[in-house]
Amino acid sequence: MNQSDWESCYLLHQRSYGETSLIVDIFSYSYGRISLVAKGAKKPKSKFFGYLMPFNKLKITFSGRGNLKTLTNIDKDFSTNTNLNSTQIYSLMYINELIVRLLPQEIPQEDLFKLYDEFIYNFANDKEVGFNLRQFELDLLELLGYGINFNNDIENNELIDPLATYEFVEERGFRKKINADFQGKDIINMSQRDFSSIPPQLSKNLTKMAINFCLDGKQINSREIFKPIKET
Template sequence: MAQRALVLHRWDYQETSLILDLFTENDGRVRVVAKGAKRPKSPWRGLAQPFIPLLAEFQGRSELKTLTLLEPQQTTERLQLQGEKLYSGFYLNELIQRLVPAEGEASELFQSYLSTLHNMTASERVEPALRQFEWHLLQHLGAAFDWYYDADSGQALSNYDWCYFIPDHGFVTQARDDQQRAYLVADIEKLAAWDVDDESRLRQLKYIMRDALSVYLGDKPLRSRELFRGNHPSERS
């Protein structure tokens, strides 16, 4: 049965085919071979690329499935991502490729991903949508943390003025070392309520999400982040 899908990445395969990394609504991340997709008359030729909402079918029992159907969703238009939005879309795709296990249930994350792409298309501000997807991804990975209580003592953060974030642990009120970034508890409480209108607070959320994801990404740098910096030299982490 056909299901909603988007292409995360594609590779050339032999002379006329492509390998596609798909993010699907029912089967999560799936890798398929699109036989003949590079041929001039193939109906898949213009569809087998990122950010086009698709319907897909595939078959096979191995890790590499065989694509049997790929067509555009009739009720949606191609997502228009350009400039910073395009780089941000590649960033989302790379996060999914790196962190979401193959062929695992991820229907809620799929919907979050699709909504994020639509939000980035419609909004002038990209950052809030990115940060919200990162949070949904952490929840999907079972790595969500508590915004209101000290992960060491269990005490309410509201009893304190300052706190610190420990990746894969949560917020604490006692720093591990003098290099840790301190956060005002009042700001964390606003971030917990998703109050991201303030640019300074939104930047703090970026630091928190980046630290939280770093545990799972490891030392290998994100190609999409390096590509963005290469085209935006003034950008700083």
């Protein structure tokens, strides 16, 4: 392809390529997840040096064919500069890794990009890290076609009873079971993205089970990095 138009994007991941270059995974509005070579990006005099930072919106152009294209220009969108603490940084590393693992390359994901963009913008200003992560995880699953059915019992299609307890079955949903982990009222609240009265570990276990099924054995390395620092 000829050089693209300027494209809004975020850096998801980067790795070394030769002595002076980088391969970067980018999440862009129009193209979805793409991989680019940033030639000479490690050199202090490179036009890319200091720009390839995660969690800040970038504007780029690129060119080339195939799965690995070439980054040609880069600029910052200063409206999204973030000031993050260590907990927020590791949480966002986890979200970035999820997107890398779950999104196929070069399939436009405009709605997901908007969701991610809004999440980044709000995340820096909200101390409720766990609740924000759970909401993003559920919305991500929904947009990728793996949304959880919070409304009906999978065995009989009856509406979730707020007074009953349920177990979660991966890929299927909830079914009634005596003394199970999930209370019906909590399931209903989660369907409305209201986590205020739900034990944090309960909602975390739910999204972890659902996401692990979608990952199909792929590992999320940032979970292990983050574990000794703080459980989210």
